[in-house]
Amino acid sequence: MTQWPDNIARRAVLEFQAYSARGGATDALHLDANESPWSPPPVQSTDGFNRYPEQQPTGLRARLADLYGARLEQIRPEQIMVGRGADEAIEVLLRTFCEAGQDSILVCPPTFGYYATCANIQGAGIVEAPLRADFSYDGNLINDKMREAGGSLKIAFLCSPNNPTGNVIDVKIVLDLCKNFPQTLIVIDEAYGEFTEAASFAATIAKYPNVVVLRTLSKAYALAGVRVGVAIADPRIITLMLKVLPPYPIPRPVEQAVMAALAPAAMPVHTARLKLWKSERERVGKALKASPYVRKIYPSEANFLLLDIEGGEKLLQALAKYQVKIRDFRSSLPSKMRLSIGSPEENDIALAAFGVEVEIKPAARIGEAHRTTKETDIAVRVNLDDSCGTAIDTGIGFYDHMLGALAKHGGFSLVLSCAGDLEIDAHHTIEDCALALGTALSDALGDKAGAGRFGAYIPMDETLAKVAVDLSGRAAMVFKGEFPSDMAGEFPAEMCPHFFESLAQTLGASIHIEVSGTNTHHMIEACFKGLGRALAPAFKRDGADIASTKGVL
């Protein structure tokens, strides 16, 4: 007797030997794969572009296991197949388990179209258990259809949150199916899993090995152009799928792009964006109620809204005038269109096209910087038009406190995280955070419209700091002051002027500071607060005047 899951896989998949590809260079002299010994110009040899990558890059697989297992007990790297998007995972599932002309899959339309496309390519049958009129999943219908189809129904594709309807599936429906149909793969497509509060079904794999979860980096993690998605499953399922997955599916530049975008330091940036994304989904949903074209807005737990439209042709004309594209589903779903949630500014334009009166505010000045070196890994996000908070983690308590004071007094929100080589000392962390912060602020300022030249006096008990800033585009820093001690917490006092020097460099500002006092902590803090106070009016947007006689800063 063949054991599960081999008994549900295609015979052919069991019978052939897996293609053997070396993949992944070691320190050995590699004369085994007909590669070039030279790196391609102009790339540095450290990129390893002349060597085949690993079949499943170890570091990437571990990172993704960690990403998707973070809120669960654990997902092990062997439970992950990394492919070119979740799309490839869907295709590989079909090719691994569905015999042409014999086996079938179950889908619940309206849903993501690629399940049926892959079934058609593979020559598998398609059993449909449509969603109810309100687009909820019909557990009894799915159950009946699966019983009827019997053992040849190899895979049930359940999308949650569902594309294009935006709703999630009841946990109980999924668990019942897992229990009742142990010989069928229950695939939960969680391409929009980051946008819902509902828990991932990856947690159920330990109990029900027939569960497969699909995730993608294309939506929430902004990597659609990089093409990476995963299947998460029992290692025995993954082993079969890896036999079918073509060799070397993850190019080295792709791995590098993902590792950078998912670096621990970048995660607070993703969190901040997701929060904004969800609040925009609420805002746009509410605002669309006033649109003359919108009859119904379906509640969504994804980054899009399904709309029931009236006067579709006129709406499309209005959208064209604003150069906005949305997805028209009317050929398959009467009067339905799907609107993706974009940035606040993009959403305002879309709302205007929908005939909703919106106050078009100037775009929020958001700046981001990512800086990775051998010494530090830093992500920064600032919003000059929002002072609603900070999330700062540099690993140096005193420095977090100083940066918090700078942002608070500067009237901007600041997300900054840094993983640095603190085991050596604080120098690289302090300097590199200053450089990255300056870059992010400069990015947010854009053409510097409305920015100006300002100064501030900050007394703190015995201390007095005088700070003046000119956002001139030219970097300069002058510091006058003597600290009575070498350290404030884990923060070396000599790093205080060095912070302002580094910041001035990437911000493109002249910063002048004079500080006197007898307490080092007070003196450093007064300098940071003073810079914040000086920057606050400089960052403030009053109309679009540029405070320079030359008209450009």
Ligand SMILES: *Cc1c(COP(=O)(O)O)cnc(C)c1O
């Ligand atoms: C976008 C999408 C996918 C495909 O994601 P990629 O990783 O970009 O291939 C899969 N499933 C659903 C429901 C999607 O909307």
